[in-house]
Amino acid sequence: MVSSKLQEHTVYVTESDAGKYSCHVTETEGSGVSQHSDEVTLTVSEEAQTVLSVSPQTWLTEGDPVTLNCKVNSSSTGWTFSWFTVSSVNTDKSVCYEPLSDSRRGPGGKHTVSSADLKHTGVYVCRAERGNPAYKTWYSNTQPLWVTGVSPPVSLIIRPNRTQHFLLVSLSLSCEDQSNSDGWTVRRYTESWGLEDCSSFYRASQTGSTCTISPTLESDTGVYWCQSESGEEYHPVNITVHSGVILESPVHPVTEGETLTLRCLYKLASPPILSADFYKDGSLVQNQTTEMIIPTVSKSHEGFYYCKHTARGESPESWISVRGSRSESQISVLKILTSVLAACPYLLVTVVLIYKCCRMRNKTPE
Structure with a gap:
């Protein structure tokens, strides 16, 4: 039973507060008649939780766009979202959170970075709040975001x-x-x-x-x-430790035009290289071979790879990142400059002709 002599009664609810409520009014003067209100049912749902996700992916190259999405499992209306990075973990395993400089993002639940920078590497969480006084959710799941530099120091x-x-x-x-x-x-x-x-x-x-x-x-x-x-922070690398079959793949991004070689390894085999099937993004690309070789890598070869042996099992997935060739970028710039220089004489002649026409028009008697 809840007892209060105030016209308004405020309570921070828990699941045990669910039930039927009514108010009772007794006149202190006059007839002394008392009245009961109609009952209202208070339903307390499970505690709101925030869920953080990333699109399009958690591994980025400098300049890539990325969006952090924060959602509340119980409701999508009326929430204001804030964003934090995990700054440190203390010896007692307690976590310290540091708010982003533009942490308050409003009701959209999205934090978008149009061009990722090395400084955006980190572990992110979000939380939501609404109401007055404000009700705040717990921090969301942690979501790492890793940005690889084109030329890290x-x-x-x-x-x-x-x-x-x-x-x-x-x-x-x-x-x-x-x-x-x-x-x-x-x-x-x-x-x-x-x-x-x-x-x-x-x-x-x-x-x-x-x-x-x-x-x-x-x-x-x-x-x-x-x-x-x-x-x-520089050069994040995803490392996997596995008790069975593993995929031998390059640590750093592969440059377009280079050769990519993948192998399937098993510690207890002699030699440790297995003849296996190789998969990219879940689809079989090469079967029963000791080496999967791509002689000339392009951006289309970027993706998640793993290998599978019929008896030993399959390896975890590894992300193979492909970056553009610097020489190709230089050639593109050179082509642009060459085109501009080639067009300069024609532009100059056009400007001179227009100038002469304007002068002749001004000299023509009325």
């Missing part, structure tokens, strides 16, 4: 040089600058451990800018990158 070197790795082996990751390798730290984000530096990795040791994990476990699956002393 530092490279993440992985040994062995592949994105998928066997269980219970040693894995080395180094941040190597063109001039030196000082001042860089290897960071990662995994579903098991969250956001952390190499010094916090379980079973890891750091020497200079090199991080060594030994032995590897499936919980080491995640995204790894290099971070400078000033906090800049």
